[in-house]
Amino acid sequence: MAAFQEILDVLPARYRTLDVSNVQELRLRAGQSPAVVENGAERRLAGLVRQEELSEILQRATQQSAYACTQSLRQGFVTLPGGHRIGVCGSAVVKNGELAGYQALSSLCIRFARDVRMDSARLLPNLTDSCLILGAPGAGKTTLLRACIRALSESGQRVSVCDDRGEISAMTQGKAQFDLGPQTDILTGLSKDEGMLLLLRAMNPMWIAADEITARRDLAAMETISYCGVRLLATAHAKDERELRLRPLYRELLTLGMFRRMFVLLPDRQFRCVEVKNE
Structure with a gap:
């Protein structure tokens, strides 16, 4: 399996050729250029992020399960195999005083997990x-x-x-x-x-x-x-x-x-x- 394959599997095809060896985060904001975070600083990439891409990524991450998607959105993120995390931002829907989901997604923050070993x-x-x-x-x-x-x-x-x-x-x-x-x-x-x-x-x-x-x-x-x-x-x-x-x-x-x-x-x-x- 390629490094960070769990993340690549949920991304649209145009992002799957990125060199992610040193990437800490992939930031996707609707209508803006995608960006990667390396050594704590954002670097802009070519093109613009489409809002529908954000929904597609989240659907893949939750394996098309509406229930899993709802439960994940209540805590603000989705955890992928490998410990990677997709943080979610957008227009929140609140029911009974609690976050129930999002009417529309505006941003995703995809965090690349690395299991660092210590002595x-x-x-x-x-x-x-x-x-x-x-x-x-x-x-x-x-x-x-x-x-x-x-x-x-x-x-x-x-x-x-x-x-x-x-x-x-x-x-x-x-x-x-x-x-x-x-x-x-x-x-x-x-x-x-x-x-x-x-x-x-x-x-x-x-x-x-x-x-x-x-x-x-x-x-x-x-x-x-x-x-x-x-x-x-x-x-x-x-x-x-x-x-x-x-x-x-x-x-x-x-x-x-x-x-x-x-x-x-x-x-x-x-x-x-x-x-x-x-x-």
């Missing part, structure tokens, strides 16, 4: 207690989180993953599209606070992992988990510990004393490990 021998000595992963947007927090989950699982530890938005596992038809290790249990579709507590009750984990802690109810769930002797892996939006402490929610998180260690991502996607200084 477990470097990670494991630092994964002896609950760990928080810090990084700026796009720094690779979720990639490092996957690597930590896989390293723990492959070392014989039970890890439960609360993947509320499907970012960590890219679950498709009950199967994770990213390898998270042989002793990993994955829950999708529930909010982080509900999901983490369900995993605590149901799966007897040694670790619970979640992406992007953003709400106080997440903190309450993690505090409960920490009292039960289960360790935590999570990510937070902050480039370093100083920026983390400037944000009220994260200051509160640190005062709870649950996390003893942090992985801080660097611009070259390497990381440094620091001990948490609880106030």
Whole structure:
């Protein structure tokens, strides 16, 4: 199979000859030139995107299933085999206060997934207690989180993953599209606070992992988990510990004393490990 064949299969024929070896995203906006994102910058391509092409791509991605299409649009994206994701934008239709679909599509953001591997021998000595992963947007927090989950699982530890938005596992038809290790249990579709507590009750984990802690109810769930002797892996939006402490929610998180260690991502996607200084 060609690289990124899962994406090429849903694209119109005129896009299938693109060199996508270094592409991070393909951006398709109705009436505008298509563009690829490489190294964080957009590069325009020739031609114009037709609105009907957007609908055709989404239909192929959901395998012509109206139900699958509706369910996907409610969360704003479609996950393809291989973990690739198609983000959707357009004229929203709201029913009973919830997104029910789109009257018309205006843009698609096709994100190319790469399962980046990291050296477990470097990670494991630092994964002896609950760990928080810090990084700026796009720094690779979720990639490092996957690597930590896989390293723990492959070392014989039970890890439960609360993947509320499907970012960590890219679950498709009950199967994770990213390898998270042989002793990993994955829950999708529930909010982080509900999901983490369900995993605590149901799966007897040694670790619970979640992406992007953003709400106080997440903190309450993690505090409960920490009292039960289960360790935590999570990510937070902050480039370093100083920026983390400037944000009220994260200051509160640190005062709870649950996390003893942090992985801080660097611009070259390497990381440094620091001990948490609880106030």
